[in-house]
Amino acid sequence: MAGLVTVFGSGAMTNSVPETENNDVLFVIGSNTKENHPIVALRMLKAVKNGAKLIIADPRRIPLVKHAHLWLKQRHGTDVALINSIMHVMIKEDLINKKFIEERTEGFAKVAEAVEEYTPAIGEKITGVPREKIIEAARIYAAGKNAAIYYTMGITQHSHGTDNVYSLANLVLMAGNLGRPSVGLNPLRGQNNVQGASDMAAAPNVFPGYQKVTDEAARAKFEAEWKVKLPDKPGMTAIDMMYAAEAGKLKGLYIMGENPVMSDADQKHTIHALKSLEFLVVQDIFMTQTTELADVVLPAACFAEKDGTFTNTDRRVQRVRKALNPPGDARDDSAIIMELSRAMGYDMNYSDMSEVFDEAGRLWQNIAGINYRRIERHGIQWPCPNVEHHGTPYLFKDTFPIGKAKFSAIKFNPSLELPDEEYPFTLSTGRQLLQYHTGTMTRRVKAIDKTAHEAYVEINPADAGRMSIDNGAMVRVTSRRGSIKLKAKVTNVPDVGVVFIPFHYSEAAANVLTNPVYDPICKIPELKVCAVKLEKVQEDNNHAA
Amino acid sequence: MSIKLTIDGKEVEADLGATILQTARKYGIYIPTLCDNPALEPYGGCRLCLVEVEGMPKPTTSCTTPVTEGMKVKTATPTVERLRKTVIELLLSDHPNDCMICERAGDCKLQEFAYFYGLRANRFYGKRRQYTKQDGNPFIERNMDKCILCGQCVRVCNEVQGVGAIDIAYRGFDAKVCPSFERDLNCEFCGQCVSVCPTGALSGRIWEKKGRALNVKEVETTCSYCGCGCQLNLHVRGNEIARVSSKPDTHNEGWLCVKGRFGYEFITSPDRLKTPLIKKDGKFTEATWDEAIAYIAARFKKIVEDHGPDSLAGLSSARCTNEENFLFQKFMRAVIGTNNVDHCARL
Helix, strand or coil: CHHHHHHHCCCCCCCCHHHHHHCCEEEEECCCHHHHCHHHHHHHHHHHHCCCEEEEECCCCCHHHHHCCEEECCCCCCHHHHHHHHHHHHHHCCCCCHHHHHHHEECHHHHHHHHCCCCHHHHHHHHCCCHHHHHHHHHHHHHCCCEEEEECHHHHCCCCHHHHHHHHHHHHHHHCCCCCCCCEEEECCCCCCHHHHHHCCCCCCEECCCEECCCHHHHHHHHHHHCCCCCCCCCCCHHHHHHHHHCCCCCEEEEECCCHHHHCCCHHHHHHHHHHCCEEEEEECCCCCCHHHCCEEEEECCHHHCCEEEECCCCEEEEECCCCCCCCCCECHHHHHHHHHHHCCCCCCCCCHHHHHHHHHHHCHHHCCCCCCCCCCCCEECCCCCCCCCCCCCCCCCCECCECEECCCCCCCCCCCCCCCCCCEEEEEECCCCCCCCCCCHHHCHHHHHHCCCCEEEECHHHHHHCCCCCCCEEEEECCCCEEEEEEEECCCCCCCEEEEECCCHHHCHHHCCEEEECCCCCCEECCCEEEEEEECCCCCCCCC | CEEEEEECCEEEEEECCCEHHHHHHHCCCCCCCCCCCCCCCCCCCCCCCEEEECCCCCCEECCCCECCCCCEEECCCHHHHHHHHHHHHHHHHCCCCCHHHCCCCCCCHHHHHHHHCCCCCCCCCCCCCCCCCCCCCCCEEECHHHCCCCCHHHHHHHHHCCCCCEEEECCHHHCEEEEHHHCCCCCCCCCHHHHHCCCCCEEEHHHCCCCCCCCCEEEEEECCCCCCCCEEEEEEECCEEEEEECCCCCCCCCCCCHHHHHCCHHHHCCCCCCCCEEEECCEEEECCHHHHHHHHHHHHHHHHHHHCHHHEEEECCCCCCHHHHHHHHHHHHHHHCCCCEECCCCC
């Protein structure tokens, strides 16, 4: 989200999910929406039924492709070149919104200059997308009166992920597609409360509401509310924490509801880092690959066993309600934190979760108008500055939080590890429909486990044929960092030369293979591109390495 | 453009292109239906919504007839009521009357109409459809003998879900809902079909014998999987979820995916952590909360004393609530004294 904050001054979906059905052009890039955001995809299909044009830019034949008018099958990691090339066409054919550029943005000239060299021919050379399709995409997108862009981790999980986001922002600004219903730039959030965790400042550089810890006025406000002196130096990101643990600088770590051993890039490194700690506390609902390494494990309540709120992908604050009692001695995460806080000598006492939310509202204007009473039946989308306000379905109507939006001139940089003679395949990772993330929950649902039981690697039929790999055969996938053994799924979803592994399965964890290189600004790892080799494995007892 | 007409003597207005049924609903005038669903295209299959329109020789289906200027509609004449009753009787004549053990009893439209029309005995006897149960679907339970061929499952799969896994094959008495060529089912297991089925023909496999209406309370909450934030109703009986549903007036329009609708079994998994664990000599041993909290507090304090607050860090969670995240970062900042707090938004 750092990318969007730089460009607009706010990092969230600009529109609401329900507005999607009124799009007349949908440009979906790096998002397997049908599998990862199934209900957003239904709104997209509704738009298509209403006559909207759907452009998909994705290297894989994802389920939505079936409904697309135009499919741009760019090579993995070449999004900047593709978007620059589309912008090149828009500028050449005068399909840009000059009034919007003039009134609401700055820095357009730099971008115009930067994309000059990305002719459709150059675009085709880098991305593999035929130049006619690049031109067609530019024309369709520019012609849309209600055109919106949707993206997810296919854009961000690259060493140049922030560049990808900047490029999309350039495209949206150039077309003047912001500040109205159903037009905008929409990052779809992958987890139930990523938006909320970010808003509530589970982040090293800000207090709740994106208020910088280095800002003296902000710090003073929080110090007054919390009656304690607060640190003014930004802390470590999750990635930095792992390196600091390995270096012996970080001694103790408290993890609540995460499983970094499975979800982070380069598993060996993560395990080594966690083992280097003097003291590790993990709070979760199940034993995971991460709790195994802990000194203390605390049993927590799951979503159906507690009260609170989640903030979804379109900034909608909604209630979570207790329906069941947690098993055994398991407790709400909030109760555990309060108790630990008291034991450390700081009194945290809330009789009800609504008091916590109200405290956050006192400290952050954007949710000041939201309280449990108001969201009893339906959620409210922030910004909602006061109790008379009905919430904000779409952002940037008249202005941007930073005044004028900023164009950024971006050049294409290839992914950091590309296929070579030794490792000839590109590996991409992601989720599949049935399983969720590290599988801690979904693999304990019998019907899901029955239907999506095993890890697999998707291989294009041409590659499989060439290497005599049958569907269902065991293969070994090896990168410079590790090796796993799993079943081959021969399918035309990935292109020739590309393989795909879902990262849900600990017995054949995709993140044993992935490349722990990071976007310099967002610190997002390059989980979408690395180089691997494939080997057939003699059938034995099917145990994964 | 607005059109003026009368329904049951009441003057009403409708938009051009609206159907009689849509207009009646807008004014709170009840017309019974089995195959209609406001989220789907008009279908005209069940014949229950028949109404009389002045000037038309025969009763007409209100769900597929557009309104016209000056139209005079009667929704509950003795003729249409008699026809409706017959439709229900015909449906019941080929329906197993096993409401006693049906998952949908109390939540079944066919049962409800039988109740309102007072139908117990049936005038129509004859052949009944027989199906051999062949069920590989791990999520969805099918009882085809309870299917009334309203086609809602077929239409929701095609129109809303965009999958088209099933259709109505064969004609007349042999008609049935099945995948193409009755072969492999290309299904996303979203269960949209289950949510629109008006009878007990479709149901969730894990709902079986978990409870129907009695002693079941509904708790509205937000799904905990992806960022869509769908609104769920957890149907709770005892300390267990009996089933999950969603209301049409939610921002997700009542639609859910396979995980949201069927993915809650983990809650009652025997693997759930039930007590604090402290590792001693490489092995986890059970501890009380008092022991665990005191131990953690002592270790955290010691680390802060020896190495400063920045030698501690916390990873919060995109899976937890806003309140928990707020308290977690407050704990790290105000209690420990470090800004070393993050979560995995990037993964």
